Amino acid sequence: MLTLLVVLMFNTSCATTLIRELRRPPVTPSDSSINDVKVHMKDGSLYVLDILDMDNNSDTAYGFGIYYDKYRDVIIANTDPSGQWTDKRFSIALPDIALVEVNQIKNKMTGKITGISLVSVATIGITAYCLTNPKACFGSCPTFYSWDGTDTTLMAEGFSSSILRKYEADDIDMLYHARPTGNTFSLRLTNEALETHVIRYANIMLLPRGEGERVFATEEGKFFETSDIHPPVSCKAPEGDCLEQLRSMDKKERYSRSDPHNLITKESVELTFTDVPEGETGLILGCRQTFMTTYLFYQGLAYLGRSAGYFAARIESGDRLPQRKFDRIKDLLGPIEVFFQDSGGRWIRAGEIPESGPIASDLHLIRLPETGSEEVKIKLRMTKGLWRIDYAALGRLGREINPIIVEPSEVQVKNNPDAGAVPLLEDQQTPLITLPGDVYELTYRLPDVGDNYDLFLKSRGYYLEWMRETWLEEENHFKAAVFFGFPGLYLRHAGNDFKKVENDLEESFWNSRYVKKN
Amino acid sequence: MSKRINRIIQLTVCLIFLTECQSSMVPRAYMPGPSMAGKSPAGSWIVMTLQQDPPLSPTAEISGELIAIEHDTVYLLTDAGFVKIRRSNISAAILYPFRPQSATAPIIAGLSLLPNMIGAIAMPDPGVAVLLLGIPLVVTATIMGLNEHFGNRLRYPLKYNLNDLGKFARFPQGLPPGLDPTKLRLK
Numbered sequence: 001m002l003t004l005l006v007v008l009m010f011n012t013s014c015a016t017t018l019i020r021e022l023r024r025p026p027v028t029p030s031d032s033s034i035n036d037v038k039v040h041m042k043d044g045s046l047y048v049l050d051i052l053d054m055d056n057n058s059d060t061a062y063g064f065g066i067y068y069d070k071y072r073d074v075i076i077a078n079t080d081p082s083g084q085w086t087d088k089r090f091s092i093a094l095p096d097i098a099l100v101e102v103n104q105i106k107n108k109m110t111g112k113i114t115g116i117s118l119v120s121v122a123t124i125g126i127t128a129y130c131l132t133n134p135k136a137c138f139g140s141c142p143t144f145y146s147w148d149g150t151d152t153t154l155m156a157e158g159f160s161s162s163i164l165r166k167y168e169a170d171d172i173d174m175l176y177h178a179r180p181t182g183n184t185f186s187l188r189l190t191n192e193a194l195e196t197h198v199i200r201y202a203n204i205m206l207l208p209r210g211e212g213e214r215v216f217a218t219e220e221g222k223f224f225e226t227s228d229i230h231p232p233v234s235c236k237a238p239e240g241d242c243l244e245q246l247r248s249m250d251k252k253e254r255y256s257r258s259d260p261h262n263l264i265t266k267e268s269v270e271l272t273f274t275d276v277p278e279g280e281t282g283l284i285l286g287c288r289q290t291f292m293t294t295y296l297f298y299q300g301l302a303y304l305g306r307s308a309g310y311f312a313a314r315i316e317s318g319d320r321l322p323q324r325k326f327d328r329i330k331d332l333l334g335p336i337e338v339f340f341q342d343s344g345g346r347w348i349r350a351g352e353i354p355e356s357g358p359i360a361s362d363l364h365l366i367r368l369p370e371t372g373s374e375e376v377k378i379k380l381r382m383t384k385g386l387w388r389i390d391y392a393a394l395g396r397l398g399r400e401i402n403p404i405i406v407e408p409s410e411v412q413v414k415n416n417p418d419a420g421a422v423p424l425l426e427d428q429q430t431p432l433i434t435l436p437g438d439v440y441e442l443t444y445r446l447p448d449v450g451d452n453y454d455l456f457l458k459s460r461g462y463y464l465e466w467m468r469e470t471w472l473e474e475e476n477h478f479k480a481a482v483f484f485g486f487p488g489l490y491l492r493h494a495g496n497d498f499k500k501v502e503n504d505l506e507e508s509f510w511n512s513r514y515v516k517k518n
Numbered sequence: 519m520s521k522r523i524n525r526i527i528q529l530t531v532c533l534i535f536l537t538e539c540q541s542s543m544v545p546r547a548y549m550p551g552p553s554m555a556g557k558s559p560a561g562s563w564i565v566m567t568l569q570q571d572p573p574l575s576p577t578a579e580i581s582g583e584l585i586a587i588e589h590d591t592v593y594l595l596t597d598a599g600f601v602k603i604r605r606s607n608i609s610a611a612i613l614y615p616f617r618p619q620s621a622t623a624p625i626i627a628g629l630s631l632l633p634n635m636i637g638a639i640a641m642p643d644p645g646v647a648v649l650l651l652g653i654p655l656v657v658t659a660t661i662m663g664l665n666e667h668f669g670n671r672l673r674y675p676l677k678y679n680l681n682d683l684g685k686f687a688r689f690p691q692g693l694p695p696g697l698d699p700t701k702l703r704l705k
Contacts, residue, residue, distance in 0.1 A: 018555055018615045020685045036556060044694025046559050070694055071701050072559045098691035103556030429554065 019104045024097075038101040039063070039092060044070030047090060050083055052100070061097070062089045082201065082428065141463050142197045142434065143359060145188040149179035152188065158202065158459035160357030161330075163297070165198070166315050166323065168462045172205070172217055174363045175455040176249055176286070180446060185406075185455065187442045188414070191434040199461040200428040202442060205403035207456070208449045215401065215454040216284055216365035219351065223456075224365060225398035226282060232271040232378075232392055242269065242389075249286045249361070249391040258292060258385025258502060260495040264332050264488070267384040274375045277396035281368045283338060283378055285353060286391030288361040291505040293333060293386070295498060296491075300329070300483050301465060305475025325484040330356075332487055333383050338366045341377040350378075361390045367397065385502070403456065406444045414439040431461060547705035548583065549617040552670075560705050561585055561688035564594065567610040568603065577609065583704055584613065586693045587684035593693060600699035605680060613672040613683045 033054070039047040039061070049065035064085050066077040078087035142158040156173035178185070185204060191197050205223075207215040213227045235242040237254060245254040259265035301308050315323045335354035339347040351366040368376065376394065408425050411432065425432055425442070434440070483490045501508075548563035555562075561584040568578045580603070582596035592603045672678050672686070684690055 018552055020556070020615075022685055022690055038556070038559075040689065040691050042691070042694065044689060044697055048557055048559055066559075068559045070697055071703070072688070101556075101685075101690065105552050105556075429551070 017105070021102045021104070022099045023102065024099060034100075034102065036103065037063075039097055040099045040101060041092075041096055042098045043096070045075070046070075046072070047092060049090075050079055052092075053089075059094045061092045061094060063092060064089055081426075141193075141195075141357070141359075142199060142459070142461070143190050143192055144173075144175075144202070144457060144459075145190065146175060146178050146186065147181065148177040153177065154360050155187070156362070156457050156459075157357045157359040158199070158457070159461055159463075160355070160359075162462035163465065164312055164315055165462045168200075168460065170221075170458060170460050172221055173360070173457045173459075174217065175204075175457055176363055178455050180455070183446045183448060185444045185446050187444070187457070189434070189440040189442055191436055191438045193463075194436050194466040196464045196466070197432075197434040197461065198463065199425065199432045199434065199459065201425050201461075202408065202457060202459045203425075204406040204444045204446070205456040205458050206406055206446060206449065206453050207401055207403050208453045210398075211452060213398070213452075214395075216282065216363055216395070217456065218282075218365045218367060219353065219355075223401050223403060224282065224367075225401060226284070226365070226395035227398060228277045229284065229393050229395040230273070230275065232273050232394070234272040235269065235392070237269045238267055246271075246389060246392040249363070251361075251390060253287075253361075253388040253390045255290060255388040256384050258495060258498060260499045261492070263292070263296075263383070263385070263491040263495050263498060264334070265384045266334075266381055269380045269382075269389070271378040271380070271392055272375065273378070273394040276371070276374050276376050276394065278370075280370060280397045281376070282395055282397045283350070283366045283368060284363060284391070284393045284395055285336070285338075285366070285380075285389065286361045286363045287336065287353065287387055287389045289356060289358045290386055290388055291358050292383075292498065292502075293356060294358055295501065295505065296329065296333075296494075298465075299474075299494075300326075300480070302474040303476050303480035303483050305477075305480075307475075307477070307480075322484070325487075329484075329487045329491075332491060333386055335382070336387055336389075337381040339379040339381065340368055340371070341379070343371065343373065347379055361388070363391070368394075404447060404449070405458075406446060408442040409445045410441075410443040412441045412443075414441050428460070436466075543581075544614050545705070549614065552616045555616040559688075561595075562613050562615045562686040564611055564613045564683065564686075566592070566594070566603065566608050568607045569609045584683065584687040585702065586687045586689040587680055588692050592680065593687075595688075595702050595704055597704070600702055608674070608680070610676075611674040611680070611683060613674075613686055614670060615672065615686055616670050618670040 034052045035050065037049050037052045039049060039052065041047070046068045047063060047065060048068070049063035051065075052061055052063040054061050064079050066079070067075045067090060069075050076087075078085060078090065080086050141160045141162070143154060144156045144158065145152050146155045148155075155175045155178060158173070159169060159171040162168050162171075187202070187204075189199070189202065207223050209215050209225055210227070213225050214229060215223050216226050217223050231247045232243065235246050235254070237256070239256065242254040245252050254269070256267060304311060311322050314321075315326070335352040337352050338350045340350050342348050350368055353364045353366070355362060355364070378392075380389070411425060432440070543565070544563045548560070550558055563581065564584045565579060565581040568580060580594065580596060580601065582594035582601065585593040585595050585600070587593070587605075590605050592605060592608065594601045594603065672683055674680055674683055
């Protein structure tokens with residue numbers, strides 16, 4: 001054992017390595033963009049850029065980042081610390097560029113850390129519900145609670161799809177029911193799962209609106225004032241009338257059971273709206289996923305067993321093959337596709353809602369073209385048993401507006417008096433890391449914009465599932481090979497197993513939340 | 519707990535402190551994480567061993583931020599100021615592009631093992647599960663930590679030539695015209 005360790009000490013080929021490449025312009029063989037580059041100028045000044053756009057038909061490159069002089073004093077920056085563009089782009093003359101520096105990290109440590117963390121096994125703290133239904137153990141990302149005027153309720157779940165650092169992405173959730181008191185707004189951030197959460201930021205986006213209006217966001221992150229909001233006059237689903245469940249955002253949801261013969265069977269729900277206002281309109285949909293995705297995700301981890309960490313590390317290290325296999329399952333399950341019926345009776349695709357997450361319903365805006373008709377029919381096409389729809393409405397879209405970003409002014413640990421200083425969620429390189437049972441209070445000082453505004457939460461981070469001991473008992477690499485290698489085949493035959501737990505998943509999930517007792 | 523497991527855990531703990539030995543030689547401002555190393559406007563920290571007329575003169579060591587490497591001269595910015603060194607006098611050099619990651623794996627492994635250890639204490643018969651999962655975890659982390667301890671350095675002449683190290687200089691293109699060395703500042 002000692003000899004092995006000594007040999008490995010001198011073998012650094014597995015260690016994290018920074019590979020630096022210097023190129024002279026033109027930097028790329030064709031028009032393209034490069035992320036995270038440094039442009040060394042002939043006069044000694046330096047651009048450190050988040051993105052550099054090259055146009056090989058022109059003598060100029062463009063970028064966003066920070067510009068330093070030769071003594072490394074900042075001359076100007078056109079991005080803020082979160083990477084948002086704050087000014088016009090730099091124009092960089094190609095003849096003045098000495099070198100362009102591109103860095104690549106090989107064998108990044110985070111991939112290996114992911115591998116270790118994923119193999120952590122929780123042997124305590126598993127509730128009875130979790131033991132009886134292991135695939136229903138509470139999971140899937142940080143949860144945010146706030147005051148709704150009556151009680152502190154669940155408002156949002158952050159970055160549900162970010163199950164590894166590789167999948168880290170921004171997530172915007174509408175805090176539809178939030179009722180701030182005065183100019184201070186509080187969010188309770190909890191980790192109620194057997195997971196490690198890594199949170200880079202959790203900012204509030206404040207959008208003033210007019211009386212009787214609400215603000216909704218599209219999948220592209222654009223915000224629109226919306227007025228004349230009204231529910232459908234009819235809702236037809238395979239099981240019958242579903243109008244009552246969709247009238248308001250009240251947790252009375254329309255959902256279906258999965259197809260036991262094929263988990264990716266599709267179904268359609270048709271909505272009819274009358275009194276369609278003139279001008280551009282938008283469909284507003286409040287929805288969340290059922291626990292089918294959670295069940296399948298956990299099942300995949302269970303089949304991988306002790307190898308789960310290895311595959312996670314491969315994805316983190318940039319291996320596209322396992323990542324593509326994992327993404328394929330998500331593609332097969334699919335989003336909610338939204339179609340509208342044109343004057344010729346054809347169904348035209350208007351957009352889709354892909355957001356994952358079974359915990360908190362979120363609201364989505366799909367822009368619709370002007371039809372000139374007083375009635376519009378909408379079809380929602382989705383995988384049977386995968387979606388729970390709480391609310392549907394049509395509204396007239398006003399102007400697009402930009403949010404006021406509010407960062408937390410205070411981050412407090414609520415249930416650990418011995419905790420030291422807590423990152424303020426200001427610096428993305430110093431994320432807040434939470435473990436099961438952690439509770440934090442985030443306080444925001446809202447600007448004085450009057451009483452009419454809507455709040456959204458913009459968060460970024462990722463989380464790591466802890467392998468449950470009961471899952472390891474199901475380790476089966478043959479089944480894992482089918483699951484990831486032939487997902488369509490697997491999903492066609494997994495229906496019977498899923499049906500055995502489907503009815504109890506919702507109750508088991510909520511009752512298996514991990515909450516520290518003081 | 520068996521003697522062997524005890525020894526492995528001791529080794530893991532030692533690795534956590536090994537990092538501190540290396541990083542105390544290099545100013546903290548010059549030890550970014552790997553992902554930030556590519557965004558720093560400064561050059562990397564370098565430690566050079568110099569020898570003038572071997573084998574008569576004793577070796578000297580000098581360290582500072584690597585400013586530029588040109589075809590016969592290396593430029594450093596040290597605590598004492600801007601220094602020019604003839605390439606022919608450099609017998610060895612070690613460049614540190616980022617902070618060593620050697621503590622990270624053992625720390626994560628230690629934290630990850632906590633549920634197992636608590637569970638083992640709580641359960642009447644921890645059985646093979648803790649050993650089967652715990653030992654591979656600790657061994658993996660130990661080996662990774664050892665690899666990482668030496669992985670963040672570029673060594674001349676052992677593995678790289680001076681031109682390779684020049685890529686990590688503040689001015690990889692060479693000293694710019696009109697540069698006033700007295701205005702250069704360490705991070």
